[in-house]
Amino acid sequence: MSSGHPSAIRSGCTRTARHTRVPPEQQDLMKTLLSRLILSPLKKKIRQPVEAFRRTPSYVDRFELGPWSKAQGLVRERSRTRPAKRLLILPSDPITFQGAKGDEAMMEASLRVIRQTNPGVEVGAITASDQASTIARASGFKPLQNWNRPFSYESIARAVSAFEPDICVVLGADVLDGYYSTPHAARMLLTADLVARTGADVEVLGFSFNSTPSPGLARLFERLHPRVHLNVRDRVSYDRFVAFTSRPAQLVADSAFMLAPTTDSTGVLRIAEWVATRRAEGRTVVGFNLHPMLFRNATREQISALIERSGRVLADAAAERRLSWLLIPHDYRGSLGDDVCLAPIGQALKPKLGDDVFHMTGEFTAAELKGAAGLLDGVITARMHLAIAALGGGVPVAAVVYQDKFRGLFGHFGLPDTLMMAPEELIGGNAFDGFVRDFIDHLPDLRVQVAAALPAVKDLSAKNFGTVA
Template sequence: MLRNARRLARRALTRAINSGPILALQVGTDRRIARKASGLEPSARSGHIVISTVGLGNVGDQAMLEAFLDNSTEHVHVVMPATNSLTLPIRHAHRATLVHLPGLVDGMPYRRKNSRKAFVELVRSAKTCSVIGADIMDGGYSPRESVLRCSVLALAHRLGADTAVMGFSWNGNAHPLARDAIRGIASTTTLYARDPLSASRLKADGIRCTEVADTVFSFDQIDAPRDLLSWRSSQAHRRLVVVNASGLVASATMIREYVTAVSALRARDFAVLLVPHVLRQGDNDLNACSDVYSHFHADPAVHLVTRLMQPAEVSWIVSEAEAVFTGRMHLAILSLNHGTPPCVVSTQGKVEGMLSLFGLERYSLEPTVGLGSRAFDSILELTQDGLRDRLVTIHPTVRDMALSQFRHVNQHASHPRSLP
């Protein structure tokens, strides 16, 4: 009974902090702080601020951060909602700093006070302030996270920083609070929609945006994971398919569908590598991938990755594959960077637009009964002759679209990075 009472209390608290009045109170406080701070003596400006996604064991979130760092210059303060959310790659350790500001873009009103104060000090001397928008801004997961990110960007603009929301999706049913919040900053903040479908939805909602591609389409790091080299060598005579079972769609029914797909692939003598892309409580891919692997653990041609991979390691894995079947969009993006065709389980309305950049929208698969057979049929189509060459030909155009949003950062640099 006590456990149920606590659960109900947590739900009530979540509803309260996501409510319009509580969010309006926080936004109003941000505005008052901005008005007060804007009257202070201006600081000399240098470097950039980027507000990261949640991370905490998400390869896609890590890849978006690394793409930002790879394509920016000068010092970058990476604002994170939690300690150890993400890591700094060694190649950027000399020019980036991780800053933990709890509650700034996702927390309770009482937790934001100190974080807001620290953020104001940072942004008063920064040239730019960017939010990695990803799939957060439409409020599909939490309207609070969208509204507070918009509020922080409005504060940063008032204090003199050039502001932007980097590559983000916009689903067909954005939360009204999120829609109002992003509409409120559209005149002062550059909004980069990361696929044509999101751009059209934003424009239909009366929100001005610039169409680009996901920042990870610019990611070009690659690193062979030593713990996979032996297995890959042992299966070099077989064509490889990478399979990701997402913790977002990990019901018993969906696990059976993944087992169906892997069984069909093995019947055609494909080697299968099960790769978790998110390892964290709540939507853990490793649990889902392990459930699938339990049906094949005696088969040496099926292998399970059991640790969190770095984006560069995932890039090597997908570069070795003939095709990818994934429930995570950024695994598909990393595969397309190497011409490897993916079929992708559709979640949050963000996959179709990305795939349309390569003419692959038909390979956005709904997580319903029959998924396993549809995925297998898709993989057979995707491994046909000539498709990989076509994807490699298209990729430079998509990469240039991804790079175009970094002009927001580099136009302020003392030594601008050359971009298309």
């Protein structure tokens, strides 16, 4: 029996530990079980009431409108210079800046349009990380790294006043209804307000609005400065927005329709050569895109099901309809990026299809992705801005939809709801097989329909820039 001496106690504990040491793989299993069975449910239980409170008018009044009101006194108003000397960009994700290629497409399209009437404009961009600031500098922008944690409207007010913008574009995208985060939506909108109070004209580029917007945002929209111009990118979203708030808005099409495609880069030329070779062998060439955000907080099992089912259907369709598949990533944000799904699909298809599958590896610009999409006969995608890239090149699209974002886009072209499929349908039953085959069989008629609608859609897209170009 051990004595009470500390060294004896330590010695006894050491001997016991040697005999009961848990192997690393069992430790990992125990951690996983602990996380799934205890920690994850506990976090969810805590998070749910917090998220519910953030959607309320009480939260917005106290934690967003209150600090914003105090920051207004720090804004220095000045007269706008014409033509504009300085443009400020507020991305929808100031942390990654351009991780989503849709944001890059909207930025590049905006610059193209604005520089036609303001050729020497200096561009600033609000950022929230060193990574985002580095990307902004590489694009020729001056980063204003003031979207800090903790967030401060006073810091934003000082930064935008010091930059002295004449015009501003806000990438509303799909974040302004509060679906992902009510605080983020509020801060995007109230930052736009602070910029307008410097004397700048602000265009909130065409954004979508889902069927369950955060209730706390309604009064916030109505209190925005008159120089903040709101553009809603489809009829479905527009009707929802009008029902939600009395703030005026303009119906447009997505600003990314104004993006000019790149067709002569090395990467796109390589794809063009592959497409030409496949067509010469009598194949129809179709793009395919899938990503892990189709399910909110997707489980490993859901992602595995997406990968397995898609790979099987694409292989079968290639054989039955003489198809070649171009796997197109449109988002490169690591664990949220499209290659989480596309890379294993490509690996599974290559032994079966050989040269009839081409996975676009490496990172392409938004303009290159539009150039590549325009080479195809059709595109099946889960990313809305890849759909916009394809449709903007006259290429028909079918979509695996989430967050109710595609219906309005398809409405611009008169495309039917049958070209949209929920992710739950993709992984359940055999509906995806018929969905793919039906799309392929109707490609000639769909191409005519898209081409007929495209000029009017581009006219609507140009309306995003009424006060800044």
